[in-house]
Amino acid sequence: QVQLVESGGGSVLAGGSLRLSCAASGFTISRNFIGWFRQAPGKKREGVACIWAGVGATYYADSVKGRFTISQDNANTVYLEMNSLKPEDSAMYYCAADLPPYGASWWGAEERYNVWGQGTQVTVSS
Secondary structure, X not given: OOEEEEEOXXXXXXXXXXXXXXXXXXXXXXXXXXXXXXXXXXXXXXXXXXXXXXXXXXXXXXXXXXOEEEEEOOOOEEEEEXXXXXXXXXXXXXEEEOOOOOOOOOOXXXXXXXXXXXXXXXXXXX
């Protein structure tokens, strides 16, 4: 069964850090796009970061550049290191993967991804 499971969310003060994990099972992360998205109450889900596995290319939303880092290990897990957190970073964070047939949409388009995790909550207080 293809599955993504996020973990690592929590509550922190502004300026703090969190590391989110996205563990994949049922498939091996190889040349997939693995994206992190977030959705705050009343707002649209937005792409935060993405890694093109196997190639190593990374992509970030302007709002998180320089503060967030996406990475992949050899254990089929993708991480999102979040530093200098702000209250506006508060949201439910989801990871997503594109499995073949691969789409052609840009990394931040939800329609590119066909497997989603259940999400992990991040709350940043001032």
